[in-house]
Amino acid sequence: MTITHYEAEKTSTPKTVTVDPSVPRVEIDPFSIAYFADPHPAQEQLREAGPVIWIEQWQCYAVARYAEVHAVLHDPLTFCSSRGVGLSDFAKEKPWRPQSIILEADPPAHTRTRAVLSRVLSPAVMKTLRDRFTAAAEAKVDELLSRGRFDAIADFAEAYPLSVFPDALGLKPDGREHLLPYASLVFNAFGPPNELRQTAIERSAPHRAYVEAQCQRENLAPGGFGACIHAQADEGKIAHDEAPLLVRSLLSAGLDTTVNGLGAAIYCLARYPEQFDRLRADVSLARNAFEEAVRYESPVQTFFRTTTRDVELSGITIPEGQKVLMFLGAANRDPRRWENADSYDVTRRTSGHVGFGSGIHMCVGQLVARLEGEVVLSTLARKVKNIAISGPIERRFNNTLRGLERLPVTFTAT
Template sequence: MNLSATSPGHDDLPSSDVDPFGHEVLEDPHPFHAELRESGPVVRLTGYDVYAMGRHEQVHAALTDWQNFESGAGVGLSNFRREKPWRPPSLLLEADPPRHDAPRAVLARILGPRALRRLRDAWFADAAALTEQVLRTGEFDAVTSLAEAFPLRVFPDAVGIPEDGRENLLPYGDHLFNAFGPPNDLVRQGNPRIAELSAWVDARCRPGMLDDDGFGAHIWRAAARGDITEAQAPLVVRSLLSAGVDTTVHGLAAVLHAFATHPEQWRRLRRDPSLARVAFDEAVRLESPVQTFFRTAVTDVPIGGTVVEEGSKVLLFLGAANRDPRRWEHPDTFDLARDPSGHVGFGMGIHQCVGQHVARLESEALLTALAERVERIEIAGPVVRHHNNTLRAWRSLPVRVHPA
């Protein structure tokens, strides 16, 4: 790791030649994040010729300032103003007002409190059934048996897609988030299947494939009312299927790992199950399942004592911001006494994750079921990370559970 004092053309701007998408950093990003934060509010990443921000203040400011830091040029390294996207851009994630407004409003209504109240009892029952099933073994992989199994069990049902082929959602999402980074080995690994997976996802976004009472059908009804266009409807459904599974999977794995390694916090949750939602947000803050997103400067923007030039890509390190000691006391600790609100793990501003309350309900259901039935969770074997250019993920999380 080499952080130097200057960057060409910016006499006082620190720079780094570290590759944040290299496997060493993806395995353990925290040392790099700490150096990034301490080197300054804005750093130049020389390997990609982009700006980087790792402090909470600047990351939060850039996420909320869509007028100066746009998403429409792509939230990955690729600049859509100069390069053709590999798939139609997301109307939620990769669009700015006014193009962003109608799809966002439609999805916010469909994923609102009324819909979640309707799902709550069924999801709690599904979580209880899944928990009873895995507890029969005593030892299992929490990634595959819980963190993946539960979202793949309930969320596609809520969207209204058929059961057949749901396993395609995970590799599709994995490639999608890899593609926000450089065209490295992780992207190349996914390239052979992406046409097949994209075709499968696109087909599930059409009315004939969607259950009449699911989120997807409600999106098409919004198009029929004229709230969005018929051309926009499948792209909005695709946004649900693209970003609604992987991020929740890795958030659930994060909270399960946190409890397995912090038994005193698990005891606290068992005493007070109403802390389930706080626990999920604290785990999202601590682990940041979504580690990075890019923005593009619309004009010359003064920030952190320097000027980010018009057209420049800016890499926002959400994971670094969520452990910034300037914002959080004891930031590397998982603590249910903390108020984690203000973390940027779901983004911030108009592009903040529209499905975050769905993810919170999934986690609340699963953690409540586990807290009722499990006295203790322990790590039972080597924990293996899954590398992704954007996501902080696990491949395997072996655990041993002791029934209550």
């Protein structure tokens, strides 16, 4: 079975692999600019091609339906992360940076490091941040209401997390301009060796140097997430040389996905004013409105796993040592799982979406993102009557993330 070809980047492709003829071969390139610009028609084709498919462009297996994506995410012993969650196979090539000890780790090593972050980012800790995050959200919305027209990405979706998260982490004020480029770099590097990945890595040196320095204990303010991670090393929960790597993981996981999640939420509420009216009528829907935006737009679109053995998935045998590409965005709009999957509905029961992943590798920054999303949308619901798109939007292209570069909007006060 062959699916319509989408424009591919001019890059090298991996060595051809012999694949069972029963596996549908798909000629869509899910890492091309044409695909990124409008992925939903292609994602429908990917889902309907079969439960397990073969991506010709990058010579890897893939799953795009919710059931199979969920199954892969929940079987970390068979579909491992330690060989890389991008197309690169760490068993065959050196990682571009020191390997993550949580995102790119398997049990039991992952269990130990994940437990540390679960303590540092517990629901109890999130409660202590709520008042500070809410006050910052109210101040930001008041400022933007006074301006009326602004860019919802740079002035809101980026500016708000940058006003609260680095302080919560304990970063020094200087050099924070490296944070967003570093996070974008990390997610671009999960993709194949296309121009986006190669350019990001080539330009990475100053961002990597900044982040490496900021993750050291002496550069982190007392009481922040970073200092708390280092304190866990003092208690013997992790080694002292592991602490900076965990701080680094939190830094990249806690910012870019939140930025794109907030951007998605504002974009959805502007496009679907009837849904914003529902939210304004019932502010308790703020958390759900954010979750639905994450499901609907899927800021994190894809991740890879590698098989540790021959495994049968939905009647297809995937050999050991094969990369499996999970289309999280396609799964989040799978009509087999979601009724009216292509509609944004703030009252939808969103439980089970894979916008933050699922299983043991669920996004380590999810609680921070959800707190920020909830306080921002509840503040909008109380203070803003209308959100209108006031100019042309621009999309930001990234191998893993889906988001906007520019979203001009106008806020009207209640």
